[in-house]
Amino acid sequence: MxxxxxxxxxxxxxxxxxxxxxxxxxxxxxxxxxxGINRGFNGFIEGDMGPMNLSSVADIIHRGGTILHTARSEQFLTPEGRARAYENVKRFGVQGLVVIGGDGSFRGASVFSREFGLPVIGVPGTIDNDIPGTEQTIGFDTAINTVLEAIDKIRDTATSHERTFIIEVMGRRNGSIALASGLAGGAESILIPEQPFDYEDICQRLLRGFRRGKAHSIIVVAEGASGGMEVGQRIKERTGFDTKVTILGHLQRGGSPSAADRLLASRLGAKSVELLMAGETRKMAGVKAGQVVGVDIDEALNESRPVDLSLYDLAGVLSI
Incomplete structure (x- = not known):
């Protein structure tokens, strides 16, 4: 190749x-x-791509975001869009493709590979940590540390003003960010899409804490579990506590990657090239039992990636 x-x-x-x-x-x-292809599959279709060299990737290991930019592409979902992308494969003489992204990106890349025979390797890059077939995805560690830093700072204000704070984090379908950051941040309650919750139970937990002299509380909510504003309003109605809501939003996507994410990204990126060199296709570079391996993309995407509910149970025990 x-x-x-x-x-x-x-x-x-x-x-x-x-x-x-x-x-x-x-x-x-x-x-x-x-x-390098700019703006994801949109750039692939439009031919917005060009050669990269060692200087192209100098001084970027510490930078958040992506120098190639990213976009979601409705066109690539169509046969016509993928056919236009393949014209650029021929035009630029591309013999293999590495796609860094999430499950939707992998599904599109897999279809494209089957249609046109181009070897494709995926690298899991998403803060949600929701890709089956790998123990961790690029960006998750940084995201939960960003949330944890916010929790620590909000706790200072919650303590000073004796308030209950609701912190809404990303996670429409997956509660990994809320669960990991909430447990590490000592949250009184963690609400995730995977687990039903009862407002009465949450409020009773807050009231028990108040009776033993606890003047502040932190509740972490994944956006897919419920809106932070709704949670805050319902708790205020039931307890009378002064509640404040912080929605972290896209703050969680940005920032310089952690050491763990830089190491993970470097290992997975290098593995993706090794897989192409070995003649593999429709594989994902992932981590299993601490080792970087090639995982069949289609098999992985037919599985689910549940959150570790033992962490949820532990958080409940430790927040009594």
Whole structure:
């Protein structure tokens, strides 16, 4: 294989740039040419792509976001859009493709590979940590540390003003961010989409704390479980406590990637090139039992990636 291309797709996550760097430098080290595709599958369709060299990826390992930019592409969902993308495969002489993104990006890449025979390797980059077949995704560690920093700062204000704070975090279908950050931040309650919750139980927990002299509380809510504003209003109605709501939003996507995410991105990016060199296709570079391995994309996406409910149970025990 002499020339590969890479793109980032879907929501950005801290560590994508470190992965871009690893893919490009690993490929160049082995004598390959690298084509960077801008704006995800949209750029692939429009031919917004060009050569990358060692200088293209200098000084980016510490930067959040993605230098290749990212976008969601409705066109790539159509046969016509994918056919236009394949014209650019031929135009640029691309012999393999690395896609850094989430499950939607992988599904599109897998269909494209089957239609046109182009070897495709995925690298899981999403803060939600919801990709089956890998123990961790690029960006998750940084995101939960961003949330944890916010929890710690909000706790200072909650303590000073003797208030209950509701912190809404990302996670429409998956509560991993809420669960990990809530447990690490000592939240009194954690609400996630995977577990039903009862307002009466939450309020009784708050009232028990108040009776023993606890003047403040933190509740972490995944956006897919309930809106933070609604949770705050219902708790206030039931308890009379002064509640404040903080919605962290896209703050969780940004920032310099953590050391863990830089290491993960570097390992997975390098593995994606190794998989292409070995003649593999429709595989994902993932982590299993601490080892970087190739995982069949279609098999992985037919599975589910549940949250670790033992952490949920532990959080309940520790927040008595």
């Amino acid at each position: 002499q020339r590969i291309a890479l793109l980032t797709s879907g929501g950005d996550s801290p560590g994508m740039n470190a992965c871009i760097r690893a893919v490009a430098r690993k490929a160049i080290y082995h004598g390959m040419e690298v084509i």
